[in-house]
Amino acid sequence: MKRVLSGMRPTGKLHLGNYMGALLNWVRLQGDYECYFFIADWHALTTDYADTSKIAENTLEVALDWLAAGLDPERSVVFVQSSVPEHAELHLLLSMITPLGWLERVPTYKEQQQQIGDVAAGGKDLSTYGFLGYPLLQSADILLYQADFVPVGQDQVAHVELTREVARRFNQFYPPPAGGAPVLPEPQVLLTPSPKLPGTDGRKMSKSYGNTILLTDPEPVVRQKLKTMVTDPARVRRSDPGEPDLCPVGDLHKVFSTPETMERVYAGCRSAGIGCIECKGWLADAVVAQLNPLQERRREYENSPALVREILAQGSCRARARAGETMEQVRDALHLVELPTEERSR
Secondary structure, eight states: OOEEEEEEOOOSSOBHHHIIIIIHHHHHHTTTSEEEEEEOHHHHHHHHTTOOTTHHHHHHHHHHHHHHHTOOTTTEEEEEGGGOTHHHHHHHHHHTTOOHHHHHTOHHHHHHHHHHOOGGGTOOOOOSHHHHHHHHHHHHHHHTTTOSEEEEOGGGHHHHHHHHHHHHHHHHHSOOSTTOOOSSOOOEEEEOOOOOOBOTTSSBOOGGGTOOOBTTOOHHHHHHHHHTOOOOTTOOSTTSOOOGGGOHHHHHHHHHSOHHHHHHHHHHHHTTOSOHHHHHHHHHHHHHHHHHHHHHHHHHHHTOHHHHHHHHHHHHHHHHHHHHHHHHHHHHHTTOOOOOHHHHTO
């Protein structure tokens, strides 16, 4: 089976955007690929280094949501990045050959500097070596497992392309023996369908906007959040006809509601036969139906915290074994002295 790798930063409980944009697709990939999914706690330090008090807690919250959504530790390797120190070793070695300009041109580097790195406006100081190098750490994450594919949305393609460039440069400097396979194969992008998922204010669903619906939100909270959601701005009065294709509520209906409900939405909204509150109620029914089984599974894992920690520990052991195979090849390619395992661990 071809190998797939992806990860998420531990920012706490996940929301519908995380689920529909990545997690649901990961669950589907488990039947067709050898899957490695990791919680990127070191990546969280690139922006949240000043306050690390929530990282451990958030890591467990993400793990709970992953397991609740259907990631199966029997079919996927589910692990924590910092439990596999080979990520840091490969990152260090790759940093020796990666031109500075490659990192500075990564689109999200300047974007995040502008969005959250304005210290004068109360933002975070992102003028750090770690923040500049986080795309290379991402490359190390991928190359460490010699992944064939990286499932990403269109906005992450540039990161995978950097990984391909780094792998290509490494293999040029340290080619395999004649006829041998490259030590670090270039991964391919596996573009994942990512439906348009607006938050309650109509913008992209994001914790930074405070417009999310969490996977853990109980039914009353889901209904209350959706009740306040913005709608078609042209529909000012109840008697005004609306257009679901121009309405954030309509966008969510397209993701969660059945074709039958969609027919009712289009007919009722365009004729002003229904009001926005009724339309939002139908949406809430669909969202709650989607979340109920996830929340039931999550409660089972919440009642067994030791089991969750054991799943992460076992996954990290499996990941480290696979990472060790790659690092043996990398050290050999670099002509580094190879000592017995017990000597290197002292």
